[in-house]
Amino acid sequence: MNRWPLYPRPYKYETIDNYLRRLANCYCMGYRCFCKQALELSPSEILKFDANELPLEALKRLSSGTGISIRQLNIMKYHNVWKRLKKALEKAIESDGIKAPRPIIID
Numbered sequence: 001m002n003r004w005p006l007y008p009r010p011y012k013y014e015t016i017d018n019y020l021r022r023l024a025n026c027y028c029m030g031y032r033c034f035c036k037q038a039l040e041l042s043p044s045e046i047l048k049f050d051a052n053e054l055p056l057e058a059l060k061r062l063s064s065g066t067g068i069s070i071r072q073l074n075i076m077k078y079h080n081v082w083k084r085l086k087k088a089l090e091k092a093i094e095s096d097g098i099k100a101p102r103p104i105i106i107d
Contacts, residue, residue, distance in 0.1 A: 004038070007066040013085050016054065016076040023066075038065065 006026040010019045024034035035041045039058040041049065049058070054073075063070045074080065 003067055004065040007068075010068065010072075010076060013081055013088075014076060015078055015081050016073055017049070019076060020062075038062075 006023075008022060008026060014022075020034065020039075021031050023038075024031045027034060027038075029037070032043075032046055035046045035049065035058075036043075039054075039061050041055070041058055045055055045058070048055075054062075059070050059073055062068070063073060075084070
């Protein structure tokens with residue numbers, strides 16, 4: 001598969017579904033249409049992907065079309081993005097000498 005002519009780089013903390021929405025927008029297509037045409041996903045696979053489960057073959061097509069490694073695409077899954085974001089926020093808080101607030105427990 002050849003590289004697609006338009007493939008913006010993902011943002012630092014962007015989730016894979018948001019990235020696909022931006023790609024679809026580059027091609028003036030709807031999200032589901034783009035997933036069907038470019039990634040060859042069936043309607044049921046698109047629904048599964050909405051739950052963050054992109055099939056390996058679709059990941060391979062996305063990687064081939066954009067030049068982004070499958071490893072990087074996996075890092076863009078929700079749980080991985082949130083882990084990275086949480087770490088970055090904790091580091092920023094610590095570096096500023098700010099203590100994270102303790103949770104308030106109401107009996």
